[in-house]
Amino acid sequence: xxxxxxxxxxxxxxxxxxxxxxxxxxxGHGDRVFGVGGCxxxxxxxxxxxxxxxxxxxAVARVPPNRIFVFHDQLVxxxxxxxxxxxxxxxxxxxxxx
Numbered sequence: 001x002x003x004x005x006x007x008x009x010x011x012x013x014x015x016x017x018x019x020x021x022x023x024x025x026x027x028g029h030g031d032r033v034f035g036v037g038g039c040x041x042x043x044x045x046x047x048x049x050x051x052x053x054x055x056x057x058x059a060v061a062r063v064p065p066n067r068i069f070v071f072h073d074q075l076v077x078x079x080x081x082x083x084x085x086x087x088x089x090x091x092x093x094x095x096x097x098x
Contacts, residue, residue, distance in 0.1 A: 006061070011074065011077055015078070015081060017040050018044075019040075022062050022066070024039065025043070025062075026060050027059045028055055028056055034046065034047070040062070044060060044070075044079060044082065048079055059071045
């Protein structure tokens with residue numbers, strides 16, 4: 001199995017990628033996979049839903065060859081930015097708390 005360093009992107013870069021087609025996987029503890037989204041926005045939506053149901057979401061990651069990882073703190077910031085953009089309201093910081 002290939003071992004490569006995961007790629008990280010800034011919040012701004014990820015915001016620009018929200019609706020780009022790609023396979024994004026929602027990960028929990030112990031390599032558990034909660035679901036897959038066809039774009040980053042959909043995967044973040046799924047991550048938020050899983051977290052609200054009590055699951056602990058560790059990261060959202062784009063599958064190779066890109067291997068872009070978005071971890072908890074960045075997910076929280078992106079969810080807040082998406083909600084503020086879509087709803088015009090400040091979002092709660094506890095969006096991924098379980």
